[in-house]
Amino acid sequence: MNFLFRAKAKASKFFRTFFGKKHSRIGIYGPPNAGKTTLANRIVRDWSGDAVGPVSEIPHETRRARRKEDITITGTNGSSISIDIVDTPGVTTKIDYHEFLEYGLEKDEAVRRAREATEGVAEAMHWLRGDLDGVIYMLDSTQDPFMQVNIMMIGIVESRKLPVVIVANKIDLPDAAPQRIRSAFPQHPVVQISGMEGKNVESLYETMTQVFG
Known part of the structure; x- marks a missing residue:
């Protein structure tokens, strides 16, 4: 499956280059429960009326990368980009099944989820090694941005x-x-939003057309 997708991606890239059409594959990364799937769903719904996947307060709800293709985003100045959105599992340095027990899951289910989440992190890292053209890195602005996983992933x-x-x-x-996130990563554009309420997402779309276009 991965081989066929990579072959398709290479063929698609050739035709985009030949015909001069800009198209990018953008991965949404970040720690668990940062709001990655909420944002992915909002982007896809705003521009195609569809959705990517379910969200939950339980960590690692997304345990496999999910993608939606051919989403066209238009900025206020008329510039547009055509992208595939890839919603990736939450990246962390440690996954313990006890995390899931705290949310009322039975031990067998908790162990299964922990195993799938670990596999999902490996899959997310695989995408990052060569199948993406850009990254949206999601951070919960109520949390410390200087966590080891964030420094590692941005690096x-x-x-x-x-x-x-x-x-x-x-x-x-x-x-x-x-503002803590802006201070932590001043070398990159930072857009503050509420993915749940949709606040300031227009500014994010404008920034995406500029950075990924």
């Missing part, structure tokens, strides 16, 4: 020389501090 994205937009999510919450 990997930079080493791949991929364009990145950092999203400071959940600004609707009273303890949100998006």
Whole structure:
């Protein structure tokens, strides 16, 4: 399956280059429960009326990468980009089945989810090694942005020389501090939004057309 998709991606890239049409594959990355799937669903719904997948307060609800193809986003100045959105599992340095027990899951289900989440992180890293043209890195603006996983992931994205937009999510919450994220990663554009309420997503779309276009 991965081989066929990579072959399709290479063929698609050839035709886009030959015919001069800009098309990018954008991965949404970040730690668990940062709001990645909520944002992916909002982007896809806003521009195609569809959705990517379910969301949940339970960590690692997304345990496999999910994608939606051919989403066209238009900025206020008329510029547009055509993208495939890839919603990836939450990246973390440790996955423990006890996390799931805290949400009332039975042990067998918790162990299964932990195993699938671990496999999902490996899959997300595989995508990052060569199947993406850019990254949206999602952060919960109520949390410390200097966590090890964030420093590591931004470093990997930079080493791949991929364009990145950092999203400071959940600004609707009273303890949100998006300015901490701006201070942590001043080398990259940071857009503060509420993915749940849709606040300031137009600014994110404008930034996406500029960075990924």
